[in-house]
Amino acid sequence: MSKERAQRRAEREQQEAAAAAARAAAVERQRRRTARKAALTSWLPKPRKGPGGIIAQRRRTRSTLFVIGVVVVNLLVWLAYPDWPARLLALALSLLITPIVLILLTS
Structure with a gap:
């Protein structure tokens, strides 16, 4: 054993x-x-860590909501207007105006 x-x-x-x-x-x-x-x-x-304060969070939220709004407006234009020039004009205007508005929102 x-x-x-x-x-x-x-x-x-x-x-x-x-x-x-x-x-x-x-x-x-x-x-x-x-x-x-x-x-x-x-x-x-x-x-580097990005800005993590409450002001930066508000800025990101505001910018995200604005971009979502621009996409929704483009979708509505796409559905409402069957002609291509109107669709392309809305897309071009949104591509030109969106960065300017985002810059104005952050300042």
Whole structure:
């Protein structure tokens, strides 16, 4: 009985040692991967966080709603007017006026 327990303990210890070696190898691979990534990306500029204040959020919301409104107006023009010149005129005007209005909204 004692030999069987010793044999099972030895097998269990062997499995634990194999699992520990596998974990150590995974940690070493991760460390090398991190070092390699840091070496390759160290010369790149770091990404900057965008403005996260309440004023910036309001500006983004206002701009998003305006662009959605422009798209809806273009869809309504597309559905209401079957002739191509009217559709293209509405599209061209919206493409020209939208950036100007967005600039005026942010200032």
